[in-house]
Amino acid sequence: MATSDNDSPPVYREIADTLREEIRSGRLSDGARVPGENDLMKQYGVARATARQALSVLINEGIVVAIRGSGIYVRAFRPLRRHGPRRLSRALWGSGRAVWQADAPDGDFETDSIEVGEVPAPGYVAKALGLAEDTLVVRRHRRYRLGGRPMQLATSYLPAKLAAGTAIAEADTGPGGIYARLAELGRAPAHFTEEIRVRMPTPDEARELRLSPGTPVMDVLRTALTAEHEAVEFNEMTLDGSAYVLQYDFDA
Amino acid sequence: MATSDNDSPPVYREIADTLREEIRSGRLSDGARVPGENDLMKQYGVARATARQALSVLINEGIVVAIRGSGIYVRAFRPLRRHGPRRLSRALWGSGRAVWQADAPDGDFETDSIEVGEVPAPGYVAKALGLAEDTLVVRRHRRYRLGGRPMQLATSYLPAKLAAGTAIAEADTGPGGIYARLAELGRAPAHFTEEIRVRMPTPDEARELRLSPGTPVMDVLRTALTAEHEAVEFNEMTLDGSAYVLQYDFDA
C-alpha cells in the first residue's frame, strides 16, 4: 500500500493522533517516555520514515522532545508569570530593584551577554521614539536567564541625546536600572505601551534561547513615555513562549 | 555520502538556511514562489526526501506555505491590532456596540458557530470565577471571522445564577452584548485581567482557524470583575497568531 484508504487520514497522522491523545489524557504524563521510532515500526507495521513523520508532528507541536540516543519524552509546561503593569510600577524601580527582577519567583534572575553601544536608529525604532531615522540612539542588548536557563532576549533603545554619557550607556546601570536613571534625568517613565506578537523563532533565537523544536516565541515591544508623553525608551524583547505567561490588568 | 562532512550542518539545514536568507533579505518577497522539491533536487543534487526536509523546516517556521499541485510560496504577515484596554472601555459597549466589533478596521467582523448552554464549571473556570467546582455556568462558544477568514475561537463562562434566563443565555445577546446585559443586572464589568500564553495549535484548532502549518496561537484568558471585585465572566480565547498583534497601555 503506497497510501492509505480513500479519505482516511494518512497513517502518520493517525499514529500522531493516538499518541497525542495518550498524552492529553494523562496516560503519558510529563516527562514520561513515549514510544520511539522502533516501537512504532513494530506496533503499527510501518516504515522508519513513517514512524519518524508521526513523531515529527508531535515534536513540531512542542508536546514532546526527542533526546538523541535516549528516546522521546513528554514535555512539561511550567511558565513564569510576567505581570505587565505591576512589574513596571514606580514603586518597584524607585526602590532600587530592577524591573526584570520582579519576574523572578526567588530572585535568581541573571543577565548575560550584555552589549552596549551607540547606533543610528533603525526605522521602526525611530518611529517608536518619535525621532528622525538614523538619529543616534543608545542600544542595550542582553539576555536574561533564570537558574541557568535562557528565558528572553532584550534590546532597548534610548535617544543618545538623553542617555549618552550617563550610566544608561554603561554595562551596569546601577540600582533601579535605566528607569531610575531616567527619573534622575527628569524623564521618569509614566506611561507604557506594550505590543505582543507570536511567531516561530529564527534558528539563531532558537539557539540563544535553547528552544526545543515546536516552541514559539513572543515578541514584546514596549515604549516608555514620560508624563509629558515624550518617548524615552523602546524595548524589543523576545521571550521563550514555553517559559512565560503574560498578565495585564486594566479597568473598563 | 550518507551524511555530510564532519561538524558541518546537515545538507537539509544548509538548503533551508539559504532559502530563509533569500526570503529575509527580500530577494524572495511576500507571495513569491520558492524553489520546489524538484528544483532543489536538481540544484543541490539531493534526494527527494532531503529537499522535502529542507522545505519542511521553513514550513514549520511559518515563513512559507505549500500549495498542493502548485508550489511553495513566501508567506505574508499582516496582523490586526487588538487593543486591550481601549476595546473594553465602558463607552464602547455602553453605546450598543459589541466589544469584538472594536477590533475590526471596517466593521465586517462576523460571528458563527455559536453554541450556548449550561454546564458544570470545569476546575480552572470555577477558580477564575470564584465558584465551587461544578457549579452551573452559562457557556457561550463562538468563532469570529473577518472577511470570511476565521480569526479566533472564544468560550465565555458566566455564573448561571446570574445569567440563566437572561439574554446572556440566548444566541443573540442584543445591543452592546453580554457586558451591556451585565450592566443592566447591576453587575457592570469594571476591572479586567488578561492572561496570555502562546503555543502551537491542536489539529482541531488548526482546522477551525484554517491555520497553515507553523502558525502558533495565542490563548487570551480574560476575567471580568465588577467594581466590587466580583468575577462575572471568564473568557477563554484562542487567536490565530498570524492574524493578531495585542496592545496594552498602562501607567507606571
Next chain:
DNA sequence: TAGTGGTCTAGACCACGGT
C-alpha cells in the same frame, strides 16, 4: 555494545492545480 534518534538515498503511487 546495543539501542536510540538524525540524516540520506532511490525508488513508488497518489491527489490536486493549472494548462
Next chain:
DNA sequence: CCGTGGTCTAGACCACTAT
C-alpha cells in the same frame, strides 16, 4: 495532461546515550 506537493517503503550509515 503534466508538474506540483503528500504519503510511503526499504534500505543505509552516523552520532549519541546508556549499560
